[in-house]
Amino acid sequence: MDKDDPDTELRLPWFPVTLRLDSTSKALVIGGGTIAANKIALLMMTEAHVTILSLSLNGELSRLAAAGRVQHFAVAVSDDILRQYIPGCRLVFAATDDRALNRLVAEVAREMNIPVCAVDDPEPSTFITPAIVRRPPVLVAISSSGAAPVLARRLREQIETLLPAQIGRLARFMQKMRPAVATLHPFAETRRRVWERFLDGSGSEQALSGDEDSARAMLEAEASREAKALATGSQSELYAGEVWLVGAGPGDPDLLTLKALRFMQNADSVLYDHLLPPEILDRVRRDAERIFVGKQRSDHALPQSAINDELIRRARAGQRVLRLKGGDPFIFGRGGEEIEALMEAGIPFQVVPGISAANGCAASAGIPLTHRDCAQSCLFLTGHARADGTLDLPWDTIARRGQTVVIYMGLGGISMLCERLIQHGLPADWPAAVVEKGTQPDQRVIAADLRSLPELTIAGKFRSPALIIVGEVVRHRVISRKP
DSSP: OOTTOTTGGGOOSOOOOOOOOOTTOEEEEEOOSHHHHHHHHHHTTSOOEEEEEOSOOOHHHHHHHHTTSSEEEOOOOOHHHHHHHSTTOSEEEEOSSOHHHHHHHHHHHHHTTOOEEETTOTTTOSOOOOEEEEETTEEEEEOOTTSOHHHHHHHHHHHHHHSOTTHHHHHHHHHHHHHHHHHHOOSHHHHHHHHHHHHHSHHHHHHHHTOHHHHHHHHHHHHHHHHHHHHHTOOGGGOOOEEEEEEOBSSOGGGSOHHHHHHHHHOSEEEEOTTOOHHHHTTSOTTSEEEEOOEETTEESSOHHHHHHHHHHHHHTTOEEEEEESBOTTSSSOHHHHHHHHHHHTOOEEEEOOOOHHHHHHHHHTOOSOBTTTBSEEEEEEOOOOTTSOOOOOHHHHSOSSEEEEEETOGGGHHHHHHHHHHTTOOTTOEEEEEESTTSTTOEEEEEETTTHHHHHHHTTOOSSEEEEESGGGGGOOOOOOO
8 A cells, every 4th residue: 555645544455245145155164162153153144055174063063063054074174174175165264262273274265265264363364254233134244344343343232222123124125116116217316216215204114114005105106206206307396395303312312212313314404402412413414404493591593483484394395304302392392383383284294202301311310200208290390480580380289298390491590489489388498409411421410408509509600401300309319320
């Protein structure tokens, strides 16, 4: 490589491929222990005929050999033996705990131009095995180019959680429907648009759930619309958009649901509010248009009616519109109002719930929302004051023992809030807490009582987003210990 080439570090000696191993393919494995068994487990996913060369086999491999699933030759491996068995193989694994023997196997196989992997030794190998996420017929392979196999396995674990369990069902449906789509659309570009629209719409969700009749109807409709678009020369008027109301949780991006992540990656545009930290927005598809519509106290970037209109306008233009909200869209998120507007306009929509701010922030602060000794119920309230500064809340219902009260958007009126609770019957030393930026790295918590909480909050310069939690559960707060 040219050391002066700026792309040199991006180039690797490894090229990822998916190799066909059908019933005519021969795979040779040298070794009979755990290392060999791990590689043979991968080969068992294929139709390949597997041969093992080893003087002995462990229990797992012995069972496979007894069942006829692998062929075993109990021979001492040497140069002559390798030259007898390697010819005609599609690939070879050198999988013993003897590094010198593995390198001998690699040397002979390379001389014969047979792909070989010396396990945990990339230097003499001509291929390496990736960490695999398996959702037949979908396979996802993760490789570190032999540099960090444990990291590749950890990445596999993360991808396992992101892929729907039934993604293979979707792939099989698409495979079944390919001939029909190809007949209607012989050109690759138009076929691609049909499949993208299908995957990004509700048809893919139907296929994932096993409703092939509905999925087929939606795919055929997409194919017909594309054909009509080609005939008329117009695309935008023929495609109906959709709105996704997605709860982004309380702030920690690791608390996003799998479905939320999928929609965030598929959206054409996103309307978001001020409660979302940059780490959440970074998960949205990079080329999606972003529109800030956040509402803060006395500072509305866009009135709710204008937000509704914008959602409708974009959906009618054929966009997949993501309405991304902190917490859950149906808990003080005005999701109900937006859905009513969408239904009236005839716009299709989907709702993805999120971890609510109350649940997420309380758990992150170590405060249980219910406790059998002191709180058998929990109230969620909004603490927005009226224009004249008064708080119009059901005080007789709130100021009760035996329950937890979680107050959203109450920081600005915290002094009046605590005063009213005391006036309506709760003692001044009744436990109360404020959680600022709950679940995020810079989270702060004050655990005090109704008398002292306002002063401590002001002295600490607490800011929104913050939740107020009132109730004896605050006394049960547990501060977690990180390992």
